[in-house]
Amino acid sequence: MLFRQRWRDLVFLHWPADPFEVARLLPPGTVPDLYQGRAYVGLVFFRMDDLAFGPTPPLPYLGSFGEVNVRLYSRDAVGRRGVVFRSLDCDRLLPVLTARGAFGLPYRWSRIRSAWFDGRLVYRTSRRGGERAGARVWLDVEDEPVTAGPLEEFLTQRWGLHERFLGRTYYLPTTHPAWTFRRCSLLGWEDDLVAAAGLSRPRGEPVSVLYAPGLPVRFGPPVALPPPGRRLG
Template sequence: MRRPWIMKQEWNDLLFIHWPVKVSDLRPHVPDCFEIDTYDGWAWIAIVPFRMANIQLRGLPVVPGFNQLLELNVRTYVRYNGEPGVYFYTLDANHITGVSIARYVFGLNYVTARMSLRQNDDTYHSLSRRTHIGMPPAHFHARYRPLSPVLRTQPGSLMYWLTERYALWINRGKRIYKGPIFHQNWQLQKAEVEMPVNGLTDFLPSYVFDQKPVVYFSKSLHTSIFPFERYL
């Protein structure tokens, strides 16, 4: 039986920005212990800006000032022992304490950044400037807005494959950890994005980002995080 959840979070005003990428171009940037997951022969890279709110640790009250932050992550999709999940390259956030806890407790590559996410009418503006000591600078600026009503995600579709992921995978030295995540199906809308600045994915060839991305917006999603499971 799975142990009880350890943290609840709410993800708001979230944008998935996805590009297909050749497995051979992505392979040097994914630990060898993980198989790169593919859809129709392509790997995928994503940038995901959003607002995290109502962060609550099990058994503790919600603490004002510590229950919300902005996040901007770069991720791809992998398998371990055949089980699909998310692999994070970086997770920029504007909360120094939250970054420190996530790095120390979970081993995730969280880094500090100055960030803002504001809404003007139906358009969102996401800006980030990385400030983490020991990390190269990385700036990001995007404008995005939803274009459609909420869509139904069908199993087997690209939309479902990209977003319905219920685990993250981490390697810490020789050890592999799985972080189970539970949530209801995403409520997704088609969206459009303009990115005047993207310094988050310079490790990949420029051809990847010359393509028009696959973009989805979600207004809100409630999630539960469960204790990490050690595999090695």
């Protein structure tokens, strides 16, 4: 195990995306992972807690922060399905610098706020440094559990990420318990982050809206992908 963390109060919004547009944004050695011929882009809001490296105790203060990411879905030559992050907004500067320097992940230092109001959850983010990009979501969350459908399983049953760093594409594996979701109703949303990540601005309401209370996650060491065109085995 490389490091571990806990994700809390996750909100997933998803829209269909152009597969050709997605393909040009993925790292070499990966292709768009499609569901019934369609690609998807996700906008995900959550809180991260208890960040820890190996068996060490969780980091105080620096190990807890808000995050908002724009993600695409990928598949590599050996069939591993993953996530490709086009941007990851975070409200702690040191984790931003560490993730960029150690893994090449596109973290951005941002202001992120979240709050509960009588069963309603609100997230708001805006980037620092003068860049006019941000997002907001607010929704009603009920205690009733819901079962994920085939599309939701495709979007959330991901066990690693693909990224390009120092001239090589790698796969970073993850493990976590099964997701649990609760019934929710989207009250509103605003977004500039998807367009800022190089994709077309979402059209209309998201086709999938999910709320998950959270779960613990473990990350294994990265695995380098073979160079494109090289045969496996």
